[in-house]
Amino acid sequence: MAYAYTPGLRVTPATILRKERKLPLPGQILVEVGDSVQAADVIARAELPGNIRLLNVGSALSIPAEDIYRHILKRVGDSVVKGEVLATTKGFFGLFKSQAQSPTDGIIESISEITGQVMIREAPIPVELKAHIVGEVVETIPQEGVILEAYATFIQGIFGIGGEAVGELLVVAESPDEILNPERLTEQHKDRVLVVGALASYPLIEQAIQQGVRGLIAGGIRDADLRKLLGYELGVAITGTEELGITLIITEGFGEIAIAERTFELLKERQGSQTSINGATQIRAGVVRPEIVIPLSASADNIDQATQENTLDIGSPIRIIREPYFGQLGHVTALPIELQPLETEAKVRVLEVEFADGSRVTLPRANVEMIETS
Amino acid sequence: MNMEQTVPDREIRSILATDCGSTTTKAILIEKREDGYHLIVRGEAPTTVETPVEDVTRGVINAITEVQELADRKLLDGDRIIKPQQGDEGVDIYISTSSAGGGLQMMVAGVVRNMTAESAERAALGAGAIVMDVIASNDKRLPHEKIERIRNLRPDMILLSGGIDGGTTSHVAELAEIIAAANPRPRLGISYELPVIYAGNQDAREIIAERLADQTALEIVENLRPVLERENLMPARLKIQEQFLEHVMAHAPGYKTLMSWTDAPIMPTPGAVGAIMQTIAEQRDIQVVGVDIGGATTDVFSVFRNIEGAPVFNRTVSANLGMSYSVSNVLAEAGLQNVLRWLPFSVDQSDLRDRVKNKMIRPTTIPQTLEELIIEQALAREALRLAFEQHKSLAVGLRGVQQQRTISDAFDQTKTGATLVNMMGLDMLVGSGGVLSHAPRRHQAALMMIDAFAPEGITHLAVDSIFMMPQLGVLAQVNPEAATQVFDRDCLIHLGTCIAPVGEANRGKPCLSIQVALPDGTHIEETIPAGELRLYPLGVDETARVQLEPARGFDMGAGRGTSLETEVTGGVVGLVIDTRGRPLTLAHDEPDRVERLQRWISTLKLYPEHDLWLMPIHPV
Structure with missing residues (x-):
């Protein structure tokens, strides 16, 4: 029988990571297979077609649309500048002339005898694609992008805000469950990516933005604080385009939740490294999670070989991801086959978990996620 | 093919x-x-x-x-x-x-927002699409803003309409120019042309082809609004479904193979559910509302008779109202107070917000405690209510049409384009989707639907047992007999009948006197005050004769204060009498509201006994 278990988020000390970097539309690739790239390197470039501006010459000159070619001074493909006269009427003996002027700089794209409209396309908008991570180009996709390979520490968060950012990693919190006082962030944290403990509170985030911090990594965030920060209620978890001046990576969930011990220890180990983070999250079919990538010096040793287990077994370490035991860790002690009733009277597939203090509880299998064992 | x-x-x-x-x-x-x-x-x-x-x-x-x-x-x-x-x-x-892959995502365009553009929207929704945006000549956006929008949304398909046959062509030509300028790329696959269906003024076909044929996969069908007074949505709907298969599905991974396996065209899921809803309405000659509440979206379907008495099918999709991926949006759109009003206990508001967000980021989790289940069902009530509001605003008669009216109509309908949804005339309400189909007690599904849809008069309630309406919908296209038999036997769970007088409920004042002759010979005679819920046993396949005598100011469908005698059918829940009044309002005073919610829970045997009810109530 097929059952989907929450696969859990990846927290891997060392892995070979393949990242596809793609342009939003066809363009030029600036690197070749075998090239080493730094996070800030521009690897591809494209030009977004300029914005279209429409000018209804027919109504501007009060002439029928089909007469447009009798009055227009330009042709399709001509360049125009803002304020330039595009069309004019003769008027009476040179008097009462009407003129239609270009609203922008650009190129005439079309002239319509049906609607009387002239379409002017503005200059293309350049788009640059950076490598974002330190790595090597292993494949180029002509006109579209490249595939980079990096040997790195890789950590997925559960939820994030803001786009790509790069900075030196610094663990400010003493312990994974510490709640940091905003005053702890000072100007020495400028341009850094900081690990701040169990809560990214609103005052802490504000202070970080003021101090020019690039990114914060925390166990949890309160929804009320998130709303205050964004200025609106986040309805659907599609993020990454917010422009707050900082990127947030939340590793556990909403509320005050300690960063998982293993994640915290790993971040501590990698302190001082140039770290690439991305808060972009999409919780939909084709889920996108926020991520932390910390490059390692080229070495093929200790590569994490898919340590993630796919099925639950007796002894599997798990994390509970729903109330009333939200955030607690334990290991599986029983996996009964029969459906069992919950307090709600729903009959579901369950498992028994033992916590570190030896106590045991029975939970729906849907409410736990696997923890990697490497 | x-x-x-x-x-x-x-x-x-x-x-x-x-x-x-x-x-x-x-x-x-x-x-x-x-x-x-x-x-x-x-x-x-x-x-x-x-x-x-x-x-x-x-x-x-x-x-x-x-x-x-x-x-x-x-x-x-x-x-x-x-x-x-x-x-x-x-x-x-x-x-x-x-x-x-997120279903069929479309943009529609029409000349006048609440005429051809609205007809186009109905055509797309009826075909099973999610409508990402409606572009209209008069939607107050500047042309470059429309172009930017089309480019950014990357729809799977565009439906372009506009103009009645023989009318002016320039507005629809302008829309075509805007689409051509945007030159949108489809969401799936960089290499194929975006399907554009033109269903507007037939005189503009050549002009449209000139502007769009080179850049898009243009298809031309009959005008969906050939004259102001009539919609002709079927040709556009069929073309949308055909294009869905030929272009969108064919580019989704593995679909070419899947299409070669099937004995009938693959249908978009909501299109199939819509088909089964129409079949129910047609076969039983009834007016129906159906809802399918999922994790990301909620679809509402209805078949109501229009002013001429002809059945009209409507479907809407609320793309961001759902119980997991979209649950946080339910809270955002409904507002915290509207969710809290359904809870028979106090909760910390900040904690509730965090719980809802945690469900959003871990959408596959399920409520383990009774408290969590009740919170989830409160959110479901609001998701259903909001989705139904959206449905009512789109399921309307044609706007811009002259109507012959009687004096009484003039009181009911203040403008053309009034909603077709007539709750008093509704015969059956069908629920589907996890939170309704899998509610631990069927009573919970019944009350969620009553609270969210506020049925009026006499309404039969049912749920889809295991959510198999989509498959039966497509089966109905190839073997209606099999679809109907399985639907009646295995799919539809009859919950019972809801009797709800319409009128303002002043608590404690008389509302409804009833006499019920139950199948076991019991005779019930009772006067129920306003503000109550009652449950009487009436099982599956059982019927009972009821005499209903509403108090002055209350209407059961025969007019205010006018008695009614009829037969009602039972189900796994029974016969529910709801004298809470319509529109349904809950007490503002929290202890009072909670006391009433707890009483209704107990009367309807909604939840197991629990010490949640003993917790002290603090004003929120």
């Missing part, structure tokens, strides 16, 4: 049907027995449209494998469905629906 596929002309002994949802692929096996068609088993597996598998057929094979194991019958030969049935092996036909 799949569109020409026909079902073999012989007796069908067995049917395999799948529905490829965005997260789960569900398969059902139907067999013909001596007394007709029956559902045999249901299986499911994760959908495999996304990486790493990127082939929808894998999930289909996995779901069928589960069916094969549960039914103890060979259906697959390797990765091939055995067809036709040979002895005990294989099935006679295989059909499928799909909403994988």
